[in-house]
Amino acid sequence: MSGRRIPIVPTLLVCVAIAVMIALGIWQLQRRGEKETMLALAASNVSRPAVAFPKMPPVPDELLFRPSSVHCLRVVGWQVEAGRAADGSTGYRHIAQCATGAEGPGALVAVGVGQKPDDKPAWTGGQVEGWISQEPDHRSLLSRASGKTMPLRPMLVARAAPPGLKPMAPPSTADVPNNHLAYAVQWFIFAALAAIIYLLVLRRRNAEPPRPS
Secondary structure (H helix, E strand, O other), rough: OOOOOOOOHHHHHHHOOOOOOHHHHHHHHHHHHHHHHHHHHHHHHHOHHHHHHHOOOOOOOOOOOOEEEEEEEEEEEEEEEEEOOOOOOOOEEEEEEEEOOOOOOEEEEEEEEOOOOOOOOOOOEEEEEEEEEOOOOOOHHHHHHHHHOOOOOOOEEEEOOOOEOOOOOOOOOHHOOOOOOHHHHHHHHHHHHHHHHHHHHHHHHHHOOOOOO
């Protein structure tokens, strides 16, 4: 009787995949510690003196949630996201895409919260005071893990709202998800499932009677 041998190439591929998943899980645990440090700094930034609005991404940790201002020459577009007003109510956050000069990246300004996504804010630009934040993050976990995504652009959360909208809630660390532990657990589970499935496949393969040569 001849014993079954473990296929080398498929086993190596599975082992590499499992190693990558484990490495991603460890990386997420490291990111969790970095995010906690960043959130602690951001929480203290709200009461610090105002600074110039950053023109380019990414937003440095030392500037996140700092008071700032920006001059919107004109609104060139709008985007709508779910948001929370200063009075605690929820609705639709209206974000103005502003031109700040003849050239350059411009600026994003979250001007207020409305009850309808198709509200047309009566605001065409001007000087705005508020807090430095970041644009809404719609990047996928895999794209962020690969490092191929663009950094989030800075966004000003306005203190006051134009007529018809409610003032935005000041930025809070509660609004910044810290899901790195959950992501790490997911990667470890994926690695364990991959190992279990492959072992079951090998067990089934070795349980089958050998084919006659």
